Amino acid sequence: MSVSAASDFVYPTIEDDRSGGVTFTPMFGNLNLDDGRNVDSDSVIGFGLGYRFSDPYMVEFVYATADAETKAGADIGDLRQYRLEMLYDTGDIGNFSPYIALGAASTEFGNNATVVDDEGAISAGFGARYNFTDRVALRGDARYLRGVGDTKGADVYLGLALQIFLGATHKPAPAPVQKVSFVQPKVEVYSLAERCQKAGGVINAGNCVKKSVSTDKITLKVEFASNSDKVPSAYLPEIENLATFMQQYPTATAVIGGHTDSTGSAEYNQSLSQRRVNEVARLLSANYGVDASRVSAIGYGEAQPIAGNDTAVDRAKNRRVEASITVEVEETLSIDVK
Known part of the structure; x- marks a missing residue:
């Protein structure tokens, strides 16, 4: 007698294809501003919205904000930063998923009615996720933001985030x-x-x-x-x-x-x-x-x-x-x- 049945078997691992997946990422960190801005560095909070359109590539929009004041203590309203970045996963190491990031950023100072300053920058950096499950991960990020045009300053962002994977758009x-x-x-x-x-x-x-x-x-x-x-x-x-x-x-x-x-x-x-x-x-x-x-x-x-x-x-x-x-x-x- 014989029992016959066979088929290919594929284990998805942490680096499985999540094409179509959406991520929501609350985050906080410290934005160390260039001395030339004459603005105190401060803690920022924000969130990121990501979309993995093709494994291992993901595009992410980040919004971060903080109270802003000059080094002399004068209030200049809010700091608002926007980043649009491409993230590339370099390959999993156990539960860790390192990645590199490249994109563009814009930093504004002032209240919602009046923008005192608006500066663009190139954003580059790296980070890593620690995957608790296939849906939730702790994330650490480091970014270097280099001003473009008339703005030649350099800012540095270091932060932590909780990334939530909301699932693919198709099954x-x-x-x-x-x-x-x-x-x-x-x-x-x-x-x-x-x-x-x-x-x-x-x-x-x-x-x-x-x-x-x-x-x-x-x-x-x-x-x-x-x-x-x-x-x-x-x-x-x-x-x-x-x-x-x-x-x-x-x-x-x-x-x-x-x-x-x-x-x-x-x-x-x-x-x-x-x-x-x-x-x-x-x-x-x-x-x-x-x-x-x-x-x-x-x-x-x-x-x-x-x-x-x-x-x-x-x-x-x-x-x-x-x-x-x-x-x-x-x-x-x-x-x-x-």
Whole structure:
């Protein structure tokens, strides 16, 4: 007998494609103004609105404001700064996502009715996100703003922010459901005396009884959100098919194995793969009634690659979930043993 089902399995990681995603980022920090402005540096608060139009590129608009006064203490209204920047993610390091930024900025001084000064600048810098989940991250930023035109001063911004990922504007199409099939063993026909011997069985109360054990490995197509161990609803049919097969064969047992590529540390990859296969095993039991004693879960991390880790295609092959299924089938042939 054999159990046959196979499909490509891709693990989304923190750097997964979030094209169409919108971000909202409350922020605060310190704007160190050039001495030539004769304006005191001050703490600023603001927010950013971002749109990831093509991974790893994101465009972001930032608005920041603070009370402004001269170095002599004279009130000159508000400081208002606007930035429009392109952010480029350089690649994840565990839960950290560093990036570089380049764009344009404008800084105004004065009240809403009267602008005392309005200066443009080139904005350049870098930052990093620490991803608590695939939706929330703590962010640190550093920017150098160089004045253009008549303004030659240089300002420096250092700040912290909480970035909230609001989700993509489109949803990926559900993955095609992979069906698990069972092929019955081929039974050869022999004479009554030969049937039991040829089949390798034993005679029991006038019957020739043969027990066969088959172990096959299938690859489940389940795509997780980055840094998450929750199975998206679009891939539940994949797990349901495995559960249906195990209910059809009550003696079947399964070992769920999780694998990653070599991106990030080995310890993190092993922990992430273990959490994900634990969730698959839990769903088999909680949602589909498969006895938990028939399912075990092992996270192998990056230890068992099936391809190299030098290209995105090969890394995708290594990010997979496999189920090793063992089925014991008892075939009984009624024969005359005299």
